[in-house]
């Protein structure tokens with residue numbers, strides 16, 4: 001492994017976040033805080049508990065997941081899209097560095113950022129609601145796994161996109177709806193059985209459910225199925241990344 | 254001299270079916286300055302980009318310092334520094350950060366003293382804490398050179414280093430290239446400025462339409478393909494050239510005082526002695542005779558035309 005090369009890319013990306021800390025950190029924190037105020041405190045106070053957990057506490061894992069997914073994708077996609085767009089990618093492609101090393105640098109930095117954000121939001125949520133984490137190691141495990149998995153997806157999107165529009169379209173048109181319909185704000189057991197079946201086709205359900213289990217010990221879907229699905233996505237997105245590099249797709253003419 | 258780069262049977266066909274490189278064979282010798290000369294669209298950037306790993310070759314092999322650029326890409330690329338044609342920089346990075354980044358990217362341990370030296374050599378030291386967006390185009394070009402030099406390459410590619418650069422910076426650039434060569438760096442530059450190749454290069458390769466038309470030492474190239482002009486200054490003005498010289502494409506100046514004759518320097522029987530003998534026989538006296546080699550520009554125009562005519 002070429003440690004200096006990986007470190008160069010990783011640090012470069014982390015500095016970029018630091019330089020734009022207002023935008024990269026404050027914006028997601030503010031928007032999630034708004035969710036807590038509106039759904040947690042205002043509406044939540046009139047909602048029944050869900051499976052013995054107060055509604056405000058119930059939505060915490062879902063909201064962290066929402067941030068984790070959208071931030072991982074946007075960090076990673078922007079991280080690789082921008083050098084492609086500005087042309088500075090030439091340097092990375094002409095460097096004595098393997099594809100695996102490039103990916104570790106970019107995906108690693110994007111995942112790190114969203115993990116940091118996820119933890120910040122977790123800390124923020126304690127200001128609004130009372131809750132305890134029953135399985136902290138599982139919680140961290142899901143946090144890291146989800147961040148890495150969706151940073152890979154972001155990386156793939158960043159390479160595929162040839163304009164800012166395409167860069168936005170997947171997070172906006174696909175990921176956000178799936179997260180909202182994936183049990184962030186409700187338990188799928190609240191749905192009529194037909195819609196429960198439909199919902200199970202939504203991959204985000206498994207992520208949110210597993211993550212929520214690590215908080216409160218109960219979930220819509222069996223924890224092992226959740227874990228299996230998450231690993232499945234990871235494998236899928238790694239496979240896509242490997243294919244891109246193998247073929248030089250959109251990176252090298 | 255040993256070969257530091259060897260290109261064999263290299264072809265590149267882009268996805269749209271355009272064939273940008275056709276069966277290129279080329280060797281670059283260690284320690285030389287090699288100029289790849291050709292008009293826009295000739296395939297210079299494609300050739301360089303392929304050697305540097307930015308473009309996938311369709312066919313053929315390339316070796317840099319004995320390492321295959323595909324199967325041993327790490328070793329091969331470690332030898333190479335590239336200054337691309339386009340100015341592409343991270344607007345918000347500082348000069349120091351971007352140059353240090355390049356060194357790290359190429360797998361080298363940080364070396365502040367070296368980066369400082371490079372920035373000083375390129376007159377960038379004062380600007381080290383400036384963001385790149387605050388720099389002029391010429392300065393950015395220097396930064397790109399500094400980035401390429403940051404990892405101490407043995408081979409430096411400069412793709413049109415002086416395109417759109419002012420005269421002063423061009424002189425600086427030429428001086429820098431010579432200094433690097435003196436330090437043992439092999440330099441390959443592309444240009445469509447003939448003066449630049451003429452001024453800088455030890456050897457010149459002429460590329461057109463994706464084909465290398467010829468490669469030769471600059472001096473030999475001038476000699477081998479150069480045309481010469483014979484200029485005869487007359488003692489007294491004449492109105493017309495003597496009929497006895499009608500077989501030769503002579504030109505008489507408007508004032509009637511200079512006769513000039515362009516001939517192929519390669520030709521053995523170039524007719525000079527015949528012309529002079531004839532002038533004397535006609536009683537035309539002259540005060541001076543000189544011959545001049547034609548510029549690379551003429552050579553180049555000729556070559557491209559020859560190739561076009563042959564096709």
Ligand SMILES: Nc1ncnc2c1ncn2[C@@H]1O[C@H](COP(=O)(O)OP(=O)(O)O)[C@@H](O)[C@H]1O
Nearest residue numbers: 253267269271273292293294295296297298299
């Ligand atoms: N990615 C590409 N796809 C298709 N054609 C290309 C691509 N890049 C360059 N070309 C074509 O290949 C030819 C050579 O281009 P280039 O190597 O940039 O020439 P030069 O550097 O000598 O000006 C040009 O006709 C150019 O239009």
Ligand SMILES: [Mg+2]
Nearest residue numbers: 297298338413
């Ligand atoms: Mg070019």
